[in-house]
Amino acid sequence: MDTLLPEAPVRDLVDDFAAAAPASEREPRLVARGVTLGYDNRVVVEDLSVEIPEGAVTVIVGPNACGKSTLLRALSRLLKPGRGQVFLDGRSIHAYPAKEVARRLGLLPQTSIAPDGITVADLVARGRHPHQRIWQQWSAEDERIVLEAMAATRVLDLSSRHVDELSGGQRQRVWVAMALAQQTPLLLLDEPTTYLDIAHQIDLLELCRELNRSHGQTMVAVLHDLNHACRYADHIIAMKDGAIVAQGAPNDVVTAELVEDVFDMPCLIINDPVSQTPLIVPKGRSWR
């Protein structure tokens, strides 16, 4: 499956760095410097800087309306910062041609629409668009990569099914397959587990981690569930009121004080017996 890695030069680059330093010490490719973000005249995030650790799974957490999805939109070029810049490989992300960004950075948006009547294979194949040209719409490589992306996400058996008749969990795996077929070294996921039941949430997060471990793809996800974030993140970014409150490995940064500060929720932190990561147990008012 290592063929799913990006084009050769980038892949060599990743390998070189992998040999030289552990994942967290590699040069970050996606960086925000002093960005101010908002919609119309409403400022959501002000003067925020962040570096996305290379080759790791980063999870952004925070209460509703803290600006986490807004930050993800800015990192993926969907939202242009009012001030400051987002840099991809050292250059402003808005300075690239759209397709060039799409060859380096993939995004699984919160809401995507499957054209009605489209089959799974056809939808995953749409992920090849940034690598195609008008006269070059279906190379042998396109076909191979689409098949590999579908194998990695275990949707090959569904390939000729219609997307609208799949379950929520299957559908989300298909969208991940589409983003994988894009073959980007960076993949951003905006609340990928929303609308999934607990088993499918875990399944999807496991899938992301597997892909990160096997392909070295850098992942950034916005998640609602703190416990999931602690389990699956190498690097956690906690946000409140449009600013980053804490960031680092979950075991280092997630404390009862932090959770109370960020979510305004008293809690107890115990050790997750399975993953050896922090497990947040809310106190609630009923048991105090």
Place this chain on the structure above:
Amino acid sequence: MTATDTSLRLHTGRRTTVLRLGRASMRLDLRSIAVCAVLAAFGLVLLIVSVATGDFPIPIPDVVTTLLGQGTSKTNLIVLEWRLPRALMALVLGGALGASGAIFQSLTRNPLGSPDIIGFNTGAYSGALVVIILFGGSYVAVAGGALAGGLVTALVVYALAFKRGMQGFRMIIVGIAVSAMLASFNTWMILRADLEVAMAAAVWGAGSLGGISWAQAVPALVICAILGVLALLGDFSGKQLELGDDAASALGTRTQSVRLAQTVIGVALTATVTAAAGPIGFVALAAPQLVKRLTRVSGTGLIPAALMGAALLAASDWVAQHALPGITLPVGAVTVSLGGAYFIWLLIAEARK
């Protein structure tokens, strides 16, 4: 043309073939190709039949030899000079309407998002009316007025529906509202005009291919050919918009510029048809949906919709000319009747689901 390695074949649930020529490649859906071939053949038959029928019937074999350049001076005059421009225009303008409908339905992700519903036709009629009534227009002036009217309406609809980017559904709602206002403006203009002028305007407003000669056909054909190429180029990025704006951007599509370009091409196609033949309703609305039921592909295919539009308009024009002996109807009246039938069929089909 080579088939791909069958051991590593992507199963899409549809029969496809991959066309590879050097570095160029394309995946083709066999069912769509079959449907397109049948529609193209049907269009060709319609062309020959409509050129053959009329006050001076000409046997089909003579029509074919004339079209191949072996005709007598009499058949040359009747076939090539009198009847061919109209028959060819029916096909080409029908194709333009079908393509324009496919573009707008894809942009708005809604089967109602066709140019005749969202007011561009009505706007073109307003433009033509202003020219006819104020300046008593020649064919060129009326065509120019229609073109300007359609474009201005599109601009107004686009501007009014624009809010932090463009959303398909807003465009339909705003379009319907603008269309309703323009329709009353059109009625008011006709009521105010002198009787003869009003009659002329009403005839134009019904949409007709009558009286089209090469002088009018050639510019329209050239414009349609150029717009057709642009539409095909735009479709490569345009169809990505069906995934929603966020997913389309993530896949490297500049959503707002692509949408604007597609809107301009779609409006130009409709406006060209209206300029040449008056507002012809329902072809743009029905063609993409009808052909979709035949090809059963997702989204709205540009080429199948264009071929369906061509077949629909050519068939309608033949019916308009020859169905009722001694009476020639404007083709717009036929397409509107067909449109009514289409809506009834659509309602029944939806109710059965």
